[in-house]
Amino acid sequence: MPRELIDLLWRDHPAAPQGGARGPRSRVTTGAVVDAASTLADAEGLAAVTVRRLGDALGVSTMSVYTHVNGRDDLLVLMADAAFARMPLPDHGRAGWRARVRRVADTNLALHREHPWLLEIEDDRTAFGPGTIAKYDHELHALDPLPLDDVARDAALTFVLDFVRAAARAQRPDPRADEMPQIWARWAGRLAEYLGDDYQLARRVGSAAGAAMNAPSSPAHAWEFGMARVLDSLAVAADGPRA
Amino acid sequence: MPRELIDLLWRDHPAAPQGGARGPRSRVTTGAVVDAASTLADAEGLAAVTVRRLGDALGVSTMSVYTHVNGRDDLLVLMADAAFARMPLPDHGRAGWRARVRRVADTNLALHREHPWLLEIEDDRTAFGPGTIAKYDHELHALDPLPLDDVARDAALTFVLDFVRAAARAQRPDPRADEMPQIWARWAGRLAEYLGDDYQLARRVGSAAGAAMNAPSSPAHAWEFGMARVLDSLAVAADGPRA
DNA sequence: TCAGAACCTTGTACGGCGTACAACGTAAGA
């Protein structure tokens, strides 16, 4: 293991160990590998980010990628932290907590819309990256106006971000979206036969929810509904159980 | 494609097409394949569910698996629907909506704790399976006492289940848990150096949240906090914006 | 009765993946 992941995460920090001076100059850097991987993931999804394709994209052999990144797992952590580091973290100013939370939620939703592959990266080691830590600190400060102790503050932020993550997942285009019309054409009749007269509530609600969108559910409405719920519930948590 | 996924999903329904009578009797059934795959996933995770290992577990050649299941993607859908079908769906009786929602949440959390691999299956086609539809119908009925129209009812259920899913994800043991102590031993010093005096809030809250558990965050507290928030917010949604 | 159709099973093979390893070239330090 040439360099530890934590040092690669903090590679732009002054205290980060630099590579020794001897030997040929690197033709690419860790940052370039991460950038290329992110671009590839944006364009074709995370599954397209293979070490071989990365080498091609960088004009370098497959195995050369491993000089700058310890392996694919580590690369995903670096990609996620880099994406977080790119997020705008505007000062919260004098905004109330509702506006702050809304902004945090909107920004995170936008992030996931731009980089849907973030939803597939679940490595806990991301938490040690500079982008992730800066984001965490900033978003915790969004809750400054609320009277929450430290543990509750963390739980509240988790609550908000988990909601956003789930909403982003629902809004993400299904990779099978192209085929769905044909699949549905083949399935609709059979499903009706199987269902008969059962599950009337599920069928009514399912079709009502799907009516707003083309999808079987309505992510747009779920976002509005959920956002209102999140804000409502934080208000209750702040003002006390009965207020 | 021998049999459509929808027919495999509904394979126990009387109207489902049965295999023709000619040829040798199948040594295994679709259900047996799904069960073996689920057992394997429970024991070793979804990544261990490979067609080759499934064939071994069933005492059948690798390619024979494809007689009973169209491919790995379809198999995952069948596994997920089968897991939902196994869920207990007790009548809601006279319980109030809070108790109903709590029970739905608890049951779903238990499901995800028993089958963590469910979190990795995101195929929308699962929605057409009998187990999934029955579960959806049952859980919609949990919200009967609340004055919600169809679209809001769907959104409310999504809100609850998404929270549970996120909580389950947080509670899921990191596959890297064994190595974390050693990793942390190597990283702690370097991270302290990188952080310096920055991000004080993040560090304080992060360590406070982690103090309750061994993990860097406290999923147990997040569950309690989030559950209270979910119930609070549904109460507000039900009673009107100001009540 | 007995071919032929329908079906299940199987082995081989292909193109992908991540990555271990060793050989080689290159540039800076002694």
Added chain:
DNA sequence: TCTTACGTTGTACGCCGTACAAGGTTCTGA
């Protein structure tokens, strides 16, 4: 100048999902 550290590269291994064709087995219909 020689050595040492480092970047680059090709080959190779063991996985993966699965297409395909050959073969065996059982029921159907003439």
